[in-house]
Structure formats: C-alpha cells, structure tokens
Amino acid sequence: MALYSEKVMDHFTHPRNVGIIEDADGVGEIGNAKCGDIMKMYLKVEDNVITDVKFETFGCGSAIATSSMATEMIKGKSIDEALRLTNKAVAEALDGLPAHKMHCSVLAEEAIKAAVKDYYDRNGIAYDKRQFPDEDCPHCHE
Numbered sequence: 049m050a051l052y053s054e055k056v057m058d059h060f061t062h063p064r065n066v067g068i069i070e071d072a073d074g075v076g077e078i079g080n081a082k083c084g085d086i087m088k089m090y091l092k093v094e095d096n097v098i099t100d101v102k103f104e105t106f107g108c109g110s111a112i113a114t115s116s117m118a119t120e121m122i123k124g125k126s127i128d129e130a131l132r133l134t135n136k137a138v139a140e141a142l143d144g145l146p147a148h149k150m151h152c153s154v155l156a157e158e159a160i161k162a163a164v165k166d167y168y169d170r171n172g173i174a175y176d177k178r179q180f181p182d183e184d185c186p187h188c189h190e
C-alpha cells in the first residue's frame with residue numbers, strides 16, 4: 049500500500065485555501081513542538097459563521113494536506129463546529145495518515161483554535177480558557 053492516500057496526495061499537490069486574508073477577523077499561529085514547523089490560519093467570521101479561511105505554512109506535505117482538508121471542513125460552519133474539529137477527524141477525511149505523521153495534523157487543529165481565540169479576544173467575547181490549548185499541550189508531544 050502507498051504510504052499516502054490519494055486524498056493526501058491530492059490536497060498536498062493542490063492545496064485548497066492557501067494564502068492570507070488581509071482583513072481577517074482572527075489569526076492563529078502555532079508551532080509544532082515536535083518538528084518546529086509553523087502554521088498560520090486566517091478566519092473571516094460573520095454572525096458566528098466562518099465565511100472564509102486561509103492558511104500559510106512552513107510545514108511538511110502532511111501539514112499542508114491536513115490544513116487544506118481542515119479549511120474545507122470548517123468553511124461555512126459555525127465557530128462551535130470548527131472548535132470541535134479534531135486532527136483525527138481531518139486525518140480520517142483524508143483516508144488516514146501514517147502514524148509517524150499524525151503529529152503534523154495537530155498543526156491545523158491548533159491553528160484553527162488559536163485563530164478563534166484571537167477572534168474572541170479582539171471582540172471581547174468571553175470564553176472558557178480550557179477550550180484552548182496552552183503552548184505546552186500534551187498532544188503536541190505525541
């Protein structure tokens with residue numbers, strides 16, 4: 049069996065939603081504790097719905113593919129739905145990732161959460177701090 053699924057290869061070679069949103073409502077930047085790679089996520093939010101999302105990354109192919117898929121999965125969804133998106137759900141939507149690349153998929157999940165937190169902070173929206181990982185979250189070390 050090939051190391052990477054066709055979906056992973058498709059999203060890696062034709063990533064969706066790459067770029068910057070200049071007037072983003074929330075921006076999240078996350079570093080991967082395991083490899084040092086970086087992900088930046090931009091959100092446009094209207095009436096609690098993510099109307100646009102873009103990402104930039106200094107990450108590997110798996111980080112690009114998972115971020116591409118993750119942006120497709122949260123576009124048009126409510127913030128609450130986006131916060132429930134897990135890296136495992138993204139990996140499943142890509143028909144799986146090799147076990148040693150699962151840590152790459154954490155970047156997208158964490159960057160989305162960081163962007164939502166930034167949106168909340170900018171708008172003075174109260175939230176439960178436990179919803180958001182601190183920099184030393186346990187699964188960054190998986």
Ligand code: FES
Nearest residue numbers: 083085108111152
């Ligand atoms: Fe760093 Fe994949 S090796 S994100």
